[in-house]
Amino acid sequence: MIKRLNVYLKEMYPLLPRLILSLTLFFEIYMITLLSNHISSFRIGIQEFVGVFTVFGFWLALRIADELKDYETDKINFPKRPLPSGRVTKRDLWILLTIDYALMIFLNLVFMNNVLFFIVLLIYGVLMSLWFFAKKYIQPNLVLALITHNPVELILDYYIISFACIKYKLPVFTGTTLLICVTLYFPALAWEVSRKIKAPDDENQYVTYSKLFGYKKATMFVMLVIFCEMITTNILAYRLSIIMVIILTVRYFWLVYNCIEFIKSPKKFKLGKRVEVYLYITALLVLIMEILNLFVM
The missing domain is CATH 1.10.357.140 (UbiA prenyltransferase)
Incomplete structure (x- = not known):
């Protein structure tokens, strides 16, 4: 066993x-x-x-x-x-x-x-x-x-x-704890949706959001979720460090670029994998900035 x-x-x-x-x-x-x-x-x-x-x-x-x-x-x-x-x-x-x-x-x-x-x-x-x-x-x-x-x-x-x-x-x-909770939820929502978005040629009997709504609309929904996450994340980050705001905004545009590339050429890569990388990078960046805020800034 x-x-x-x-x-x-x-x-x-x-x-x-x-x-x-x-x-x-x-x-x-x-x-x-x-x-x-x-x-x-x-x-x-x-x-x-x-x-x-x-x-x-x-x-x-x-x-x-x-x-x-x-x-x-x-x-x-x-x-x-x-x-x-x-x-x-x-x-x-x-x-x-x-x-x-x-x-x-x-x-x-x-x-x-x-x-x-x-x-x-x-x-x-x-x-x-x-x-x-x-x-x-x-x-x-x-x-x-x-x-x-x-x-x-x-x-x-x-x-x-x-x-x-x-x-x-x-x-x-409180309003702050609710903001934290929602902010950390958005990347998880984006990943859950994106991992069930496929290129048209890759679809099979498995039901995906791209099959239900089309891969372009489904990808645009992911972009909308990440935009909401960027807003709430930066509201929290602004209280800690303007540098954190700049860094987190840059990684947001990195994912937007990948979403646009996927819409242009869905066979190029799997969107879910890119969103998963985004999720890991975001969590790691925020943790690093928190540590720096505590001990350096």
Whole structure:
């Protein structure tokens, strides 16, 4: 089983890249929450790393849940993936999912101060795996699936924000925390849409946004989402450093350029991969600027 799970994780959830992304996202949100509330002195302990693991473990749980609930359609659309191809079994994934949930629940109950927010996150994740008890309506409707499933990223962001606020005795629900939450949600929304945009010649029976709306309109929607993200990001960044505003605006135009190039020549590259790079670069840049703001600026 361990060998089979190793194959699965290597292909579907590479541990080191996902751990680095979880670490980056957690501390990006954690630090910008503190800096936006004028707190420049903070303590990092076991709670922060439990938070990082929760982000990592929750993403893993969503990945496994998707494998299990989409098994029948994946046999048709993605037959070479580990589960549809038989290289990993459903039992293997259920065991991994059980261990993952058990660790998250234990660590959060023992160490974290925002258990209520964790419970909300957990419940929403479980409801997603059950299609909110409306599978026959949600599964065939890509837009409805996006509306019902994608907000989980907002809840995950607020899980991190709530931890930072409670630890430093800050109000959890304010205009600033809402702005932070929405700002970090936009890149996730852009990536979720862009990874289901294909060039016309690459379309198959798998339902994509490009098949529903055309690849040009779908790509323009991604540009609109990223434009909103640029506005909200720069509102937050302006409070910290004008240099951050300039840098973040430059990376926005880099993605706009890629979107335009994709519209001109959709066979040139996969848009989802470029948006994924944008997401990683954005998170890393913001984290670096936050650290510089704390210790240099």
